[in-house]
Structures are given as C-alpha cells and as structure tokens.
Amino acid sequence: MWLWIHKLGSPPHFYRIAGLLTPWFGWSAGVLIAAGVVSGLFFAPPDYQQGDGFRILYVHAPSAWMSLFTYVVMAIAAAIGLIWRMKVAHAVAASCAPIGAAFTAAALFTGSVWGKKMWGTWWVWDARLTSELILLFLYLGYMALRSAYDDHQKADRASAILALVGVVNVPIIHYSVVWWNTLHQPASVTKLAAPSIDPSMLLPLILMFFGFNILFGALLLTRVRGEVLMRERNADWIRERVSQP
Amino acid sequence: MLTAKNLHQWRGERHVLRGIGFALEAGQLLHVAGPNGTGKTTLLRVACGLSQPEEGELDWRGQPIARLGAEFFWDLAYVAHDAGLKGDLTARENLRYAAGLRATASDADISSALATLKVASCADLPTRALSAGQRRRVALSRLLIGSAPLWILDEPLTNLDAAGAALVLELIARHLVSGGMALVAAHGELALSIGRISRLELT
C-alpha cells in the first residue's frame, strides 16, 4: 500500500496512472450527474412549502459540500507535500484551489438564485451563504499567495502553510458565523435549509452527490496532470514521451 | 569537519547546484569561485543550513546538519552579502544584540572586536550613517565575538579598501591557525599568509 502511494509520488508514474483513470472518472460523473439532474427536475415531486424552487438544492447542496471537501483535500495534500517533500502532492494542492473556488462560486450563485426565488433578494446574509463567501475569500487568498511567488517551490511551501492555517480556522469561522446569524435573525426565516426530505426527493440528491464527488476526481486528475507537465517540463521523462512518435 | 556530497539545488526552475561535493577541515579555507550566477550564494546558504538541498548530504562532524539544528548553528558564523545590520541601531548595539542572542557579549569584547576591524570610531554611530566599507567592517567584527569554528562568508571583501581587505584576510588566517575553518565565496583571488586554501570552481 505504502509502496503504491510512494510510486504515485513520482511524477511520471502519476501522470500515466492519472491519464488512465481520468476517462473512467469523467464518464461515471457524467452519467451520475445526468441521472441526478433528470430525476431531480422531473421525477422528484414539488415541495409543499417551496414548490419547484427547491430543486436548485440538487446543485447547491453538492456544490457546498464539495467546496468544503476540496479545501480539506487541498490541506491534506499540502501537508503531505510539506512533510514528505512530495512534488506531486504540491501539484495536487495547487490544482485543488481553482476547483474548490469554482465549487464555492457555484454554491454561492445557486444559493443566491434560491434566495431570489424564496425571498425576492439576490443576496441574504444567511449563515451558510456567508460562510461560503468567507471560504471563497480563503481560496482566493490562497491563489493570490501562490501567484505572488515566482519561485514555485517557495510558492508551494508558503501556500501549504496557509492551507493548513485555513483548514484549522474553517470550523471556527463557520461556527462563529452561525452564532452571529442566530443573534440577528430568527432561525426559520432566512435559513437556506433543505425542506424535510421525503425519500423520493432524496434519490436525486444522492446521485448528484456522488456525481459531484467523482466529477471532482476527474477535474482534479486532469488539472494535476497539467500541473505536473508544467512543473516537469524540463525533465527527461517528458522529453522522451514527446520525442516518441 | 564540514562535508558535502552530491548536492543538488534548484532556484525556481534553474538547476543551480549540480552534484557539488567538498570536505572542509580545521585549518582549511575553501574558496568558492566562479562567475556571477553560478550558485556561490546558493551553495553558501545550503552550507549554512538555511536552505535545504533537493538532493545530497551535508554533514557537520559526521552528523547531518538537518538533524543537528541549533547545535550546528552554534558552531557557525555566517556573514552574508547583506551586512545584516539594523540601520537605526549603533554598531555597538547591533553587535550586542546579534551576539547576545547566542551568548552574552561583554562591552569589552564588542569594543575590542570593533577596534580590531578599525571601526572603533563608529561604535556609537547608527549604522545607516556609515559608509558601505565601514558597515562591512562592523558586520565582520561579529566574527570575532564568540568562538564559532566554522566561518561562512559571502563576498567578505566587497566595499573594502586594500588595507581593509588585507586585514580581513589576516583575520581569516589567524582563525585557521587557531583551528577554525572557513568557506568563502569570492570573485577575486584570496591570498593568505598562512593556512591551506582549496578551491571549488563553480561553472
């Protein structure tokens, strides 16, 4: 097991294995998300309270979950890169950031659309949306720090520390925002909570959830391959591959 | 004894150090030479333990310096290309704090170190008011406080006049004779009255 992980840490190996896995991840994600969208839009019954508007949950909830999950993956990859000085791990962390930021933006956008449908305004300072917004700032800060360094080794290591500091702070920030929200607004009015879930509504959510996770995998593998290519562009193994017909 | 084997280091994309190795013993000066951009400063910073090499081993008295940590730093005195002085503090204060973080330095020690480098007159002036040559002398006087056996010096003769350069070389020679060792990066030639000099040419 450890040998396998160690092998993955070598850029040429990772590049090859990731290339093999990506189509599987991509197609599975495509199928699951398509199934989720179809069942969510057409087969789940409308909610008695929110009508058809709640369906945006099927994109909002998985996006929000993925935005957090990606940050954790990023932090773990950063830690591995920092402790064991593994180049591929740093490439993974670097690749996670834009993907995570995209998921966060998607969660914010769908949350905003949902808010407009439910309460008529494009933005509400709901606890979850505000938390997501701060998470977006954390992602943007991470990416800004990376791009501020010309030397990508320093960029890797400095941003690794930032990712670890961030991941420790995310729960603190989240709970303080929830606390803040309960002080100023009554609980039920603006909470973008899922309506009480009936099994027929649950299936599309599960499909979308798995679909998004696997989509993350596909996107990550693709990005990391690109990242590895760019970082190792002067290495021999790339020259060999390129020169082969 | 400072030994290095097969050191590789990158600065961003550039493969600056390619398989460098050397052995530095007591009484020896290793002159790191080479044109600009060949990695002299990089090598020195790796040797100091500030920068960890991508590959290769670096040992002090038989043990890897990464593991020794503070024990290695205690035996090391590094004077970088920058003077390493706070402009708003006087020369005396700079030394007091710099040396004091390692071991208490008495006023007498500081005064004598400054006097040896012929900057006693600048002792109570803020270092930003000194000329580049005087700042270099103050920076080098730190070497005379405390008794670190390993001196790592990056272009120590910059900004010094002929007399100053000769003085510094004399101090290095004395250090070698008393059992110390020195790793010096310099453009020009180094001539010592006593002590062995070996040369590491970087390309």
Next chain:
Amino acid sequence: MTPRTGMIRAATLLIERDLRLAFRRASQLCHPLVFFLVVTTLFPLSLSPQPSQLRDIAPGVLWVAALLSSLLALDALLKSDAEDGTLEQLVLSGQPVVVLVTAKTLAHWLVGGLPLVIISPLAAMSLGVAPDAMLVTAEGLLMGTLTLSFLGSVGAALTIGVRRSSVLLSLLVLPLAMPLLIFGARATDLAMAGEASSGPLYLLGALLAFTATLAPFAAAAAVRIGVE
C-alpha cells in the same frame, strides 16, 4: 567560554531590540493610531452625525477601524528584518524560531496594538458609547488586537519574499480575523445595551489562547521558508 543565552533571555533581548528600534522612529509610532481615529471619523461623515445612528453602528465601526489600522502596521513586523538580512541571522542564532517570532509579535503589539487599546475610549466617546461600554470595548480590543498580531505574524511571515505585500497580507488575514470581529463587536453591542457581555469576551479569550499558542509555529515555519 560564556554560557549560551537561554530562550527567555533571548526573547527579552529581541523585544528590547525591537522596542528600541521602534522608538528610534518615534514619529512613526502614531501613524496607526491616527489612522484609527481618522477611519472612525469617516463614518459620521459618510452616514449621519445623529447620536442615535452613531450608537447603532459604533461597535462595528470601532472594531473595523481597529482591524484595519492593525493590519496596516503588520507589514512592518518582518519586512525590515528580511530586507537587511537580520532575519536570517535570527534563524541562525540557534534559538528556537518559535520563541523569536513570538517575541517579535509581542514587541509589535506593545508598540501598535496596546496604544490603540488605550486610545479606543476616545474613538468610542466620539460615537456616543457610554463609559462602562468603553471599558468592555477596551477589554475586547486588548484581546482582539493581540490575537490579530499573532494571526498577522503568520501572514507577514508568509509574504516575506513578496513585493508590495501589504494588500496581500490583509487579504490573507482578514477572513481569518472575522470570528474575532464578530465576538468583539457583539461584546461592545451587549455592553452598550446594558447587558452582560462576558460571553463574547470569554470567546475572544478562547480565540486568543488558541491563536497565541498555534500561530507562532505556523509563523516560524513560514519564516524558515522565507529565509531560504
């Protein structure tokens, strides 16, 4: 051979050095304080001078102004040491970098954060905050500015090698500082309403304890990366 300097002595020496350096440029010490007062003035000017309105926004204004002026000063924590080569000498001194970074952060707070806490009643008064609420605000700011200094030390260490880093530094530190803003402003708010503000103050204290113990480690790691 003289004995090696112990950790505590090294820390006090470094604090002494930084304080001495700060006072050599004494005129620069007031800049963050004046900034704090100026920012506080912006709000009555841009909104309305009505006392009732000002009282409503006072907690937020005080805390945001304190946050912003502290952030401005943070860039200086490590910048000059990195530029003149003294930072690497600190790393090479053999003293634990964690201790040295903590010492620098404390010195920085003594010169920047503590004076802010002391003049905060002035700003609070201008916004119509009652005296007992002023005290709570000062207590909160005491813990808040110290927490911010520690958080900021991590940000400053991460941006050592970056040119024109002060905006990036603020961008990195502000999201992390939002909890302390929430708790601090809430404490002032409660105090102004005459209610017990101990809850948020305890939360601020917890945040300070957490940050003060962990941030130096992150900052030390970042400093080592920065001096490579």
